[in-house]
Amino acid sequence: MIDLLKFYMKNRKLFIKNIENSNEVDLRMCINSKTGEILEKQTAHYKNLFIEITENRATIKGSIHKYFNIFEGHGEQNYNDFSFCDFKYALNRLQNALDINGNDTYITNLEFGLNIDIEEEPQKLIDNYILMYDYKMPNRNEKFYGKGDYLEFKTTDYSLKIYNKSKQHSLKNRNILRVELKITGARYLKKHFNIYTVNDLDRDRFKKLFDKLLEHFDKLLIVDTLSLKNNHRMDEMIFFQNGISATYWKDLKNKVSSKVRYRFKNDFNNLLNKYRLLKTKKKLRILLVKKYKELMDCDCGIFTNVA
DNA sequence: GGTATGCGGGCACGGTTACA
DNA sequence: TGTAACCGTGCCCGCATACC
Numbered sequence: 001m002i003d004l005l006k007f008y009m010k011n012r013k014l015f016i017k018n019i020e021n022s023n024e025v026d027l028r029m030c031i032n033s034k035t036g037e038i039l040e041k042q043t044a045h046y047k048n049l050f051i052e053i054t055e056n057r058a059t060i061k062g063s064i065h066k067y068f069n070i071f072e073g074h075g076e077q078n079y080n081d082f083s084f085c086d087f088k089y090a091l092n093r094l095q096n097a098l099d100i101n102g103n104d105t106y107i108t109n110l111e112f113g114l115n116i117d118i119e120e121e122p123q124k125l126i127d128n129y130i131l132m133y134d135y136k137m138p139n140r141n142e143k144f145y146g147k148g149d150y151l152e153f154k155t156t157d158y159s160l161k162i163y164n165k166s167k168q169h170s171l172k173n174r175n176i177l178r179v180e181l182k183i184t185g186a187r188y189l190k191k192h193f194n195i196y197t198v199n200d201l202d203r204d205r206f207k208k209l210f211d212k213l214l215e216h217f218d219k220l221l222i223v224d225t226l227s228l229k230n231n232h233r234m235d236e237m238i239f240f241q242n243g244i245s246a247t248y249w250k251d252l253k254n255k256v257s258s259k260v261r262y263r264f265k266n267d268f269n270n271l272l273n274k275y276r277l278l279k280t281k282k283k284l285r286i287l288l289v290k291k292y293k294e295l296m297d298c299d300c301g302i303f304t305n306v307a
Numbered sequence: 308g309g310t311a312t313g314c315g316g317g318c319a320c321g322g323t324t325a326c327a
Numbered sequence: 328t329g330t331a332a333c334c335g336t337g338c339c340c341g342c343a344t345a346c347c
Contacts, residue, residue: 054345054346057345057346108312108313155337155338157337185313185314186313186314263328265322
């Protein structure tokens with residue numbers, strides 16, 4: 001679930017002192033290669049996490065999921081299941097290792113996502129049937145030279161990302177689709193989830209994050225087919241072709257009133273329901289809910305500070 | 308110095324509803 | 328299909344701060 005986490009320490013000096021005394025981290029100075037001047041900036045790698053100390057900030061950034069997998073002996077990957085308790089355990093371990101007081105942190109970036117095993121090839125879905133978010137095309141649609149299938153729908157404070165997790169990790173005989181909400185604005189974390197520090201990442205916040213992920217997922221246009229069969233009415237066939245066209249939606253935005261657009265939207269969705277063209281989307285939604293429940297169904301009472 | 312990032316206020320816009 | 332009104336969302340903009 002929570003994968004990437006980026007946060008800084010409110011008490012920068014204390015954190016530096018703590019990691020300087022730690023056996024876990026080698027803090028490295030940065031030197032200007034031309035002048036030999038020692039810069040204020042210092043960096044360190046701790047497992048897969050990156051620590052950066054600048055003049056005013058001490059920041060930790062990286063995948064907490066991979067961090068967990070490294071010390072559990074599963075390798076540096078994040079395609080397996082990562083339960084709520086695994087997360088709490090990993091965070092607890094990180095805090096102990098680097099002597100981090102949770103209340104002393106401030107989260108600026110967070111990624112919340114789920115990996116679901118699906119029947120079909122994720123590439124087929126991504127390339128053909130996941131068409132739009134909020135009736136807009138993806139901002140990023142990448143292939144990574146054949147090593148991935150990746151869609152990102154970006155807004156100011158967050159992105160909805162959908163990609164082929166099995167291909168990213170070259171997993172044969174697995175069809176893993178990842179659906180992820182990437183939050184890049186701290187104000188979004190505050191406003192929608194009341195998340196400020198790592199101590200806030202409790203069950204209640206996970207539920208809120210998941211609900212928001214579903215809310216954004218619901219705004220995706222995922223259809224089962226790209227054409228209505230010939231036995232359908234001609235007017236409906238044309239209507240359907242318009243509805244799955246991002247250009248058509250863009251035109252609607254520019255040319256007609258919000259009222260007309262609103263009605264088109266309702267009619268289009270009624271058409272999708274009438275011909276049961278949302279089976280794939282419904283299936284994916286069920287899998288997301290199922291996976292979320294599985295990952296939350298754990299008892300982490302042995303840790304302290306766990307909600 | 309320039310650029311990137313973070314932040315919050317203000318406001319335009321879109322979604323929605325009621326009514327015509 | 329149009330008008331009006333309400334409300335929430337998201338985006339722009341200006342400012343501050345961080346970083347290079």
